[in-house]
Structure formats: C-alpha cells, structure tokens
Amino acid sequence: MGKIQIVRREQPKTKPDPEKLGFGQYFTDHMLVMDYSAETGWREPEIVPYGPISLDPSAMVLHYGQEVFEGMKAYTLEDGRIALFRPDMNMKRMNQSCERLSIPPFDPETVLEGIVELVSLDRDWIPDGDDTSLYIRPFIIATEPCLGVRAAKEYKLIVILSPVGSYYPEGIHPVSIYVEDQFVRAVRGGTGAAKTSGNYAAGIKAQETAKEQGFSQVLWLDGVEKKYIEEVGSMNVFFKIGGEVVTPALSGSILAGITRDSVITMLRSWGLTVTERKISVEELFEAARKGLLEEAFGTGTAAVISPIGTMKWEQEQITIAGGNTGEYAKKLYDTITGIQKGLLEDRFGWMKEIQE
Amino acid sequence: MGKIQIVRREQPKTKPDPEKLGFGQYFTDHMLVMDYSAETGWREPEIVPYGPISLDPSAMVLHYGQEVFEGMKAYTLEDGRIALFRPDMNMKRMNQSCERLSIPPFDPETVLEGIVELVSLDRDWIPDGDDTSLYIRPFIIATEPCLGVRAAKEYKLIVILSPVGSYYPEGIHPVSIYVEDQFVRAVRGGTGAAKTSGNYAAGIKAQETAKEQGFSQVLWLDGVEKKYIEEVGSMNVFFKIGGEVVTPALSGSILAGITRDSVITMLRSWGLTVTERKISVEELFEAARKGLLEEAFGTGTAAVISPIGTMKWEQEQITIAGGNTGEYAKKLYDTITGIQKGLLEDRFGWMKEIQE
Structure with missing residues (x-):
C-alpha cells in the first residue's frame, strides 16, 4: 500500500442520509484513474478527487461504444474490518471483457491494489446499516478523439465508489x-x-x-x-x-x-x-x-x-x-x-x- | 437563420493540410449543443466553440451505452454554394434510433436548422478538393449521473464537424x-x-x-x-x-x-x-x-x-x-x-x- 499517488479532496463532501442511499446515486470523495496510450501502455494509477472528466466530443466511446465495466462491493464487517467480495474474479472478468472489445488488457494486481487503496481512503463512506455496502464500479472507456471505426489508441480506466442502501429495505421479496x-x-x-x-x-x-x-x-x-x-x-x-x-x-x-x-x-x-x-x-x-x-x-x-x-x-x-x-x-x-x-x-x- | 445563440471562438484554429485530412481526425471551430432534462424537455440549441465536454464519471452513456448518432456530409458545389445531402433522412433516422434506445425524440427541424447554421458559420472549413467534404456527426448521449440500469433523465445532443479527405485518393478501387x-x-x-x-x-x-x-x-x-x-x-x-x-x-x-x-x-x-x-x-x-x-x-x-x-x-x-x-x-x-x-x-x- 501507499505506492499510489493520491491527490486528496480539500473539503470532504457531505455524506447522504444513510436511510435514502438507493443505488448508484451518491459517490464518494475520490476516484482512481489510470490512463493508456499506445505509446506508453497502461500508466500508473492515481487517486484524485471525485469529479467530472473532460472528454473530447469525438472521444471514441461516445460514438462506437468501446467500453467495459465491472460491479463489485466492499462491506464493513460486524467487527469493523473492511472486506471485498471475490474481487479477483471481477478483475479477471474485466480483462476477458477487454479481450472481446479489443481493449488492451491491464495488470489485475495493480488495479486491485488501487481499488483497495481507494476504498481504504474513502472508508468513512462505507455504510453500516443492514444489507448496505459500498458499490465499486471500475470501467474503461476509449478516449481517443477520432471518428474512425476501429480500436482506439487511448483509454481511461476509472474506479468510482457509491454507498448503496439495502436492495430489500422491507426484507427479501419475490x-x-x-x-x-x-x-x-x-x-x-x-x-x-x-x-x-x-x-x-x-x-x-x-x-x-x-x-x-x-x-x-x-x-x-x-x-x-x-x-x-x-x-x-x-x-x-x-x-x-x-x-x-x-x-x-x-x-x-x-x-x-x-x-x-x-x-x-x-x-x-x-x-x-x-x-x-x-x-x-x-x-x-x-x-x-x-x-x-x-x-x-x-x-x-x-x-x-x-x-x-x-x-x-x-x-x-x-x-x-x-x-x-x-x-x-x-x-x-x-x-x-x-x-x-x-x-x-x-x-x-x-x-x-x-x-x- | 440567426435565431440560434452563438458563442464564437475568439481565436480560430489553424486548419489542417488539405492533402492530409483523412477521416474524422480534425474538427472545426464550433459545435452545436442541445440539452435535455426530464423537467424541461429538449432546450434550444446553442453554438459554442469546439472543445472538451465535462461528464460526471457516472454519466450513464459511459456505463450502459444509451447513445445514437448520425453521419452526413456538406459539400462545396462547383459554383461555390454549399449544400447538404439528404439531411432530412438523417434527422428522421436519428429519431428512429432514439425510439429503439428509449431516448426522447427531438424536433428534426430545429436540429437541422442548427446544423445549417453551424455549417454556415464554419464554412471556411469545407474542403474543396476532389471528393472531399465536411463530415457532420450529430450524436446524443445519456448524461445523467446515476448507475441505475434504466433510461436516463438527462441527455446532450451534440453536432461536430470534420473536414474529410477523399476516400479514394488514388481513384475508386475494389x-x-x-x-x-x-x-x-x-x-x-x-x-x-x-x-x-x-x-x-x-x-x-x-x-x-x-x-x-x-x-x-x-x-x-x-x-x-x-x-x-x-x-x-x-x-x-x-x-x-x-x-x-x-x-x-x-x-x-x-x-x-x-x-x-x-x-x-x-x-x-x-x-x-x-x-x-x-x-x-x-x-x-x-x-x-x-x-x-x-x-x-x-x-x-x-x-x-x-x-x-x-x-x-x-x-x-x-x-x-x-x-x-x-x-x-x-x-x-x-x-x-x-x-x-x-x-x-x-x-x-x-x-x-x-x-x-
């Protein structure tokens, strides 16, 4: 840990009402970003304040859909420790998705290490109510500004975190x-x-x-x-x-x-x-x-x-x-x-x- | 004409070498932008300097691909006039694509009028070499910042222009x-x-x-x-x-x-x-x-x-x-x-x- 460069948000955001989290509506203070270009390959990941990304209007993801994503969760355990559920499986599947979409594969250990560091940094955001969790959304988008229909030469891998409420606030039901x-x-x-x-x-x-x-x-x-x-x-x-x-x-x-x-x-x-x-x-x-x-x-x-x-x-x-x-x-x-x-x-x- | 609000670029960009245009690599000085929200519907289009757009990392287009686009061309005629090829067909098809992708339909006349105004403003960018043209790329993206899998409540329609070279610089070939x-x-x-x-x-x-x-x-x-x-x-x-x-x-x-x-x-x-x-x-x-x-x-x-x-x-x-x-x-x-x-x-x- 500690190898990843972190730019901290100066003023933490106000946290949402834990009773009204819903799904994927609120996002934490930071995000992980890792860039790729054909010249350099995947660079080192960085943690930066959560905020808008700047994309050229011709960024290929906005036209030809070269994109993959994952969904995983972090939990506060009963004894206060924090843990992820089978994150290695998500990293593996994300690289398999990359293969189908002609996106260059990334090193799963580097990204997982980044996710762990990000979750650890924003740990105050992990809700502790029944059946709540911190949803983790890694995704990769083709950012090269060009309208040619082909695999892009530039990508951005981003990981954002969202505290989510119970899927069944009134108990599991059909x-x-x-x-x-x-x-x-x-x-x-x-x-x-x-x-x-x-x-x-x-x-x-x-x-x-x-x-x-x-x-x-x-x-x-x-x-x-x-x-x-x-x-x-x-x-x-x-x-x-x-x-x-x-x-x-x-x-x-x-x-x-x-x-x-x-x-x-x-x-x-x-x-x-x-x-x-x-x-x-x-x-x-x-x-x-x-x-x-x-x-x-x-x-x-x-x-x-x-x-x-x-x-x-x-x-x-x-x-x-x-x-x-x-x-x-x-x-x-x-x-x-x-x-x-x-x-x-x-x-x-x-x-x-x-x-x- | 002239009904659309225009924010002009202060310093026009340098135009690319007309011999090396390729396809979709260069973009003109301005773009058309039109926003939608569930509350207001489609707002009035505006012409602004071509430049990066700011998207929340949770913008729905980056996760669930709610997007449609079109491709059309403007030409400099032999006598110097400018014309589009069957643009009404593109507007009609774009709305049909919207229907399939659960994107709210737009008024085709308003958008076509905006495209005409944009092409007219950036007319110096229309190349005049053999078989060259100004490629017009209208597209709509779901911009609502939310990870729920459903139709978004916020969209952005953007039109960008790209001078394109001859598809067959050495003549049409199989x-x-x-x-x-x-x-x-x-x-x-x-x-x-x-x-x-x-x-x-x-x-x-x-x-x-x-x-x-x-x-x-x-x-x-x-x-x-x-x-x-x-x-x-x-x-x-x-x-x-x-x-x-x-x-x-x-x-x-x-x-x-x-x-x-x-x-x-x-x-x-x-x-x-x-x-x-x-x-x-x-x-x-x-x-x-x-x-x-x-x-x-x-x-x-x-x-x-x-x-x-x-x-x-x-x-x-x-x-x-x-x-x-x-x-x-x-x-x-x-x-x-x-x-x-x-x-x-x-x-x-x-x-x-x-x-x-």
Whole structure:
C-alpha cells in the first residue's frame, strides 16, 4: 500500500442520509484513474478527487461504444474490518471483457491494489446499516478523439465508489417477470458474455415495456431460437425443478456472473445437484404445470438473490413457490450476505480483507 | 437563420493540410449543443466553440451505452454554394434510433436548422478538393449521473464537424472481403437497425481479425442462421447477379442506409431491376461459380460506393468483375458524387442548399 499517488479532496463532501442511499446515486470523495496510450501502455494509477472528466466530443466511446465495466462491493464487517467480495474474479472478468472489445488488457494486481487503496481512503463512506455496502464500479472507456471505426489508441480506466442502501429495505421479496419474445439482449457471436455498455442499452426498451405492463423485469430468451432461457433483467437465473437446480449454461451470450458462481458452489456444498444446461421456456412452464417448479431466482451483485414469484409467457402466467421467497433463495441470500457481513464463516475464502 | 445563440471562438484554429485530412481526425471551430432534462424537455440549441465536454464519471452513456448518432456530409458545389445531402433522412433516422434506445425524440427541424447554421458559420472549413467534404456527426448521449440500469433523465445532443479527405485518393478501387462466420454484429430483436454505439463496438474484433488475415473488411451474416448476408463492415451491400441487382431486405437487424436508398432509386431510374430480399452466402457463391455474379459493392456515407473485388468464405475465394471496379459501381459513384459536387443535375431533389 501507499505506492499510489493520491491527490486528496480539500473539503470532504457531505455524506447522504444513510436511510435514502438507493443505488448508484451518491459517490464518494475520490476516484482512481489510470490512463493508456499506445505509446506508453497502461500508466500508473492515481487517486484524485471525485469529479467530472473532460472528454473530447469525438472521444471514441461516445460514438462506437468501446467500453467495459465491472460491479463489485466492499462491506464493513460486524467487527469493523473492511472486506471485498471475490474481487479477483471481477478483475479477471474485466480483462476477458477487454479481450472481446479489443481493449488492451491491464495488470489485475495493480488495479486491485488501487481499488483497495481507494476504498481504504474513502472508508468513512462505507455504510453500516443492514444489507448496505459500498458499490465499486471500475470501467474503461476509449478516449481517443477520432471518428474512425476501429480500436482506439487511448483509454481511461476509472474506479468510482457509491454507498448503496439495502436492495430489500422491507426484507427479501419475490418479483414478477415477463418472458420477452420480441426484443433480444444478445446472441452467440455477439457481446453477451462481456460486461459492456451496448448489452445494457439493448435491454432498456424491453425493461420499459415490462414495467408498463406491471412486471419488474424481463426474462431473456436466446437470440437464435427465442426458445432457451438466458438471463433475467441483468442477472443470471436459477430454477429448482423436482429437487434439482438448473441454470443456463455459459453459451457465449450469457454473462459469467460471480454471484452465479458463488451460488453454484454453495448449493453443491449443501449436497444439491446443480446442472448447467440449456433450459427452454416450454420445459420450465411444463414443469410448473406439473407442480415440479419449486423455486426460481435471479443472482447478481446488486440484489445478491432476487426470488421470482410469478412469470408470464405469452398468455400463460405461473406462480412459483406460492408467490413467496423459496426456501433455497432465502437460505442463499442469508448465507451469502452473512459471509459478506462477516457474520458467518468464510469457508470458501471469498472475502478479501483490507489491511490498514 | 440567426435565431440560434452563438458563442464564437475568439481565436480560430489553424486548419489542417488539405492533402492530409483523412477521416474524422480534425474538427472545426464550433459545435452545436442541445440539452435535455426530464423537467424541461429538449432546450434550444446553442453554438459554442469546439472543445472538451465535462461528464460526471457516472454519466450513464459511459456505463450502459444509451447513445445514437448520425453521419452526413456538406459539400462545396462547383459554383461555390454549399449544400447538404439528404439531411432530412438523417434527422428522421436519428429519431428512429432514439425510439429503439428509449431516448426522447427531438424536433428534426430545429436540429437541422442548427446544423445549417453551424455549417454556415464554419464554412471556411469545407474542403474543396476532389471528393472531399465536411463530415457532420450529430450524436446524443445519456448524461445523467446515476448507475441505475434504466433510461436516463438527462441527455446532450451534440453536432461536430470534420473536414474529410477523399476516400479514394488514388481513384475508386475494389477491396477484399472476408465472410465472418464466428462473430455476429446484430440479430433481429436487437439494435442492428438503430445507429447506436454498441453495434460498432461489437464489430471491432471481427474487423481486426479480418485485417490480420489480409482483408479490408468483413461481410456480416445474420445472427440466427449465419446464412444470410446483412452488411459489409459498416456499409449496406449490393450484388448484381445475372443482370438484376439484389440487396438484403431491411429485416430489423440492418441499418436503413441513406446511400442504400439513393442507390436503389438511381439504379431503378436507369431501368435496372433492384430487389430487396434475403440473399444467402451460398446463393452468392453459387452465382459466382456459374459466372453470374457481375458486381458487388458496399454503400455508405463515408465511401459512397465501395466495390468488392474478392470475397473469401470458408475455404473458397471468389473474384468479382475480374477484381476491378464494376460498371455500375463506377457509374453510381460518379453520378452520386457528381450530384453532391453540383456537377450533375439533382434530379431527385437530394441536395439542400445552405442560404447565406
């Protein structure tokens, strides 16, 4: 620690009301910035006061979307220590996203060290209420000022921090989902397996349509046959059918979620069979009709676990687990958030403590 | 004219060497900016000195890619007048792109009036060499500082101008193309029909792979069956087979090119049959094997017409029109650029002259 150059904010910002944090609305006092140019490669990261960045209007990210990002969290443990959840996985995935987007890879250790230093510097911003955390958003943008359609020669990696409130202020509860059969999020050979801005832009319209119809989110089907389940909103999705847990296999158009990986590991450690395979929406509804669909839930960094209470596909609507949070959804949520808060034993070595 | 508020640059920039313009590397003295917020709607456009824009690092465009853009050109006619090529089409398409990306629509007349005023103000920047022009890049970015995945409540519409050199400094010449069978640019239900950054980001890697293998560009196949031809690079594509011209129909994953539309209109005015339909790469190669594939060319704002000399698909490589520029590719290029330069009669009413 201490190797990174820090320019401190002179006057710390006023912190927001801890009861009204929401998600991604407030940002801390500092940010990490690391520049790349074809001549120098990735330079050393620096910590500077959080504030606007200056971009030429022709900066390539604003035209051709060369961008990747990550989402991870820091927690105040019950004993006051600070820890990150599986940050090495985020660094690894970010470099995989870079590969797909033709962005030069960075040294994951350097960036993770920078993130640790940044979180440590802004540690007063980590909220300590139930289920709150400090959301960490690393991202890379193509900054070269040029309108040619090609990989840029200049980039900026930035890490910003946002204190976020509980995703479930009134306790974990199930959502209603709509099976999207018009819009498509991603297709094999596309960018669906990368965490890049264009995937999210493609989904906004479907999400709005779902909301207008009274649903919280959409269930995405594959782009080729519009038959197989891929993701729910911007989360991975799991189903418990006849005692077995199934989740869509990583086909190339699905994001390899870190919570997805943690959930698979945990369920298996409890003795459940978890299968990664193709699941058609028809198979799912057929299982529901036969009374075999026991649970359904999304997984992601923001919500951790998001139980699905009802699902609508064409003219048919099904209710899952009686419209309540299923047994395993609740157990997974309690166990993962328990580990993240330092209340439960970290038996898989997922927490990276920040030494001060 | 004259209704738009103008803040002039105090010291005009030095103009670049007209022989070394390239594409999208130099920008003029001013830009047009128009802001949107959910409270006020789109405000009045303003012309200000060209310069960096200030964005919060959490500005939504940098994370979720809510962005649309356009490409159009202004020309100095032979008699010194200035004119734009079919600008109403660009404004219309930009609003269609906004619809897909959940960006609030703007008044096309207000923005076009702003563009005319901007081009008029920076008219000294319009190059007058053969096949040169002033490239106009309108774009809209989501500027709201928030990490929630949803449509933003704040946007910025910006128009920048770039003097561009001849696309063919040594005369129009054919390129070699590689049929891409791994990566996919777009799929029905996705954003392929919109002009948005994510589509271009998705294509960069394939383009790099093609270049490494000695090809200029890739021919994109449909995302579902990987069988039907969609676009070439970032252009629409045309084939002349046995005397008839065919081009992929606008299926929902293909951009409705304005040059595409102009080419169809012009070919029909010359008495040719032009059919918009599905064309499989197998049909194309079969036509080539039988000696029926007479011409192939891409169409777009930057190159106008880009003849295809050779094309490789899996292990087979075909040569088109003897590897030369085909008769109609040449005639279309000469006629469209002739109209754009005011050398030929504008019989379709495509040029919008700028009154001073």
